[in-house]
Amino acid sequence: MDSQKIKTRLGRSLTDNALRRYITFSALYIAQGIPEGITFFAIPAWLAMNGKSPLEIAAFVGVIGIPWSFKILIAPLMDRFTFLAMGRKRPWVIFGQLGLIISFLCIGLVPNPLNNLSALMVAGFFISFFGAFQDVATDGMAVDVIPENEQARANGLMWGTKTIGISASLVVGTWLINTVGFSIAVSSLSITVATIMFFPIYFNERPGEKLMPWTPGAASPDSKQTQLKSWKHIFKCLYKVVSLKSSIIFGIGCFAVGIMFGLIDTLLPIFTIQELGWTNTSFSQVFSITTVVGGILGMVVGGYLVDFFGKLKMLTLYLGILTILITVFAFMPGIWGHNLVIYIFILSYYTLYTFLCIAVFASAMHLCWKTVAATQFTLYMALSNMGRASGAALLGVLKTNFSWEWVFLFIALMPLLMAIIVQFINFSKHRRTVESFVVLKQTLVAPAVIKD
Template sequence: MAKEKNRQKKRFSRILTDNALTRYVTFSALYTAQGIPEGITFFAIPAWLAMNDKSAMEIAAYVGVIGIPWSFKILIAPLMDRWTFLAMGRKRPWVIFGQLGLIISFLCIGLIPDPLNNAFGLMAAGFFISFFGAFQDVATDGMAVDVIPENEQARANGLMWGTKTIGISASLIIGTWLINTVGFSIAISSLSIAVAMIMIFPIYFKERAGEKLMPWSPGEVSSESKQTQLRSWKHIFKSLYKVVRLKSSVVFGIGAFVIGLMFGLIDTLLPIFSIQELGWTNTSFSNAFSITTVIGGFLGMFIGGYLVDYFGKIKMLSVYLSLLIILIAVFGFMTNLWSNNVVVYGFILSYYTLYTFLCIAMFAAAMHLCWKTVAATQFTIYMALSNMGRATGAAMLGVLKTHYSWEIVFLIIAIMPLIMAILIRFINFDKHRVTVDSFVILNQKFAAPQVIKD
């Protein structure tokens, strides 16, 4: 009886490091919170501006400004690795701060007078939403690397990526409906309610046993946090250099950039290709995008993580990349079937499903390569390289389309997953993990010796 009682207690633990269900639910909720601002700021508001006859230049300027904070992630991450309120956990205080900033930012954007003709105010509010969205993203990723065991990383990433996709699609659909129904200010501000509800999770759950729930609560710094927390910029960057210079880390970083090229090329290509080449309307493309990404998100949640867990990261990365090579190349040759909407829908659905599965496997691989001491910064470097690839790929499309036909462009894009498929053959996760684990001695040597009191 006592054993069953302890089992139930463990099952419903409020400690992230003690309970798998707690980890899955908490990180799924936090990734949903990441999707909400992206769906509104990057999709719903630009569509609303376009509907009200704003020029492409004005809309592009808005999107450009709100995209700037996401490049700050590489600067935010070292700050989180360097400073925190350890008594509440290594990353949980930052998650709460980012979530609170999102709530306030959503409320502020609803207070902008005449947002349709107030470009500066709209950009400023959108900038801060993106800033706190990026802030929460880095903090959540860092906490995930800290508390999710290796054998759960793929499954957790499946849930996280799927719920983020659902958050983007849901906020886009609901936000657009609210804007058209009750007006911009009330619609956008009301989304702060959803973000506030999600804030319950980082407030209610703790990273490790014995830590403070809030600054005024009883508790103390866990021994594990003291061992992994560094308090010197020199040692942080020295530790970061030691892990990112390892062969597997370098190869994965190059691969992340290369596959980011594919992401950027396809994301930029599809709306232009479907509207200008196939004669679709922007509404038709938006519907196709929403439906296929949600389907891909659900499949990723319930299948993607399990496949990586069962077959392994390298094997599933190879499978996904091989399927993407075939899919993109074959579609490039099927010019006579491009007029068939079923074929095009099938391509978009297949691509975004494989895209979701590939992202899940890549996130799990990136987490496995991280050293907990500098996890937020190291993981952010991989994501930053992928984002740099996306931006470069988007810029490349204009040059490629100027000189080549759509068929050749598709074939060139298919080269990107081929390159990464070759690169991952040089990654050895087991050898990398052994080397990283050996750094623990160095980490203990330079960890903060003082004990933080209640």
């Protein structure tokens, strides 16, 4: 009892304090943004600057996107196995963060990376693997400890800080690559990731839990009640919730919009550098400034808009505007040479991207059943990331056979598709159905005491 009082007074429990939750998850999302900024933007821009073909660059992005596509294989492990005395997902967050630090150090050891793309892909793959690992654990922990009335606001902060992490790592990474060389540049980013390690180490999920395996503490009753103890129960619960109509529709929409994300993210460094004649420094500066603006707007008003107007209305609005934006841009090749037009396009797209991600994440959390939250939430994100990897790989094929105008028009079809199909989602009905599953869960969770 004394130990629990001390921990509560020191303010280490995420479930006890909203500000603590916002700060911790924002920091963890910055850590997610760093590997994405380097692998999906800085390195492709650097490769484009050094004359690599769109097919080679798309292949690199496609390979590093694979671990993000198969997060669904990781999530059930986290729902099934954990060290409950340290929390349901927190031990996995720490493991993923540690893997990110090591993998950033390893990519700096790749010899002659410009002429050794295979080794660069392998090293990038492992950065993505541990980034995806940390992402699954963080999202699962967020669904567990963030109350429903805070989810949209929290996602605004989380996605805003992730965008800032992507932008900052892109600018700093590009500058370091051009100044001190590739190896030192990417390895040095492990320092920032190591600093963020403080948050999952210092804060626990619930009062009374261990901070580390050797410190005092025990599993909380809430964790024991929620934790399932067999694969059969996990997959039975997962099937029960993802087979609902709204879950199926949302998953299809996530895949479609993921294709748009992958195409645009892979296209921009190639399009601006090889088609418009920019340098990788110019691209990183424009990208970072515009995405930081979008990220800040998302942090300030993104979550509020979803709370005020509702998830479905905001999803439809963002997807509709994105469809119009990309379509209009496709029909304006005559003014692509004006930098101001490109600045406006990138700023508009990434602002809408941030707002859309906030709405998508809040919607996904709302559709989740806490008993299998990590696996279910990750399933939605895995579908989006499968779309992202498919879009990245598809760009090389599209650009080889079509002009840029047709590539942009193809991209515009993706948000239009999602905007149409989300109209068939009924969030309220889905929530009521999930709440009725409590009876099922009580029959699956054994009454026996779970060992710490």
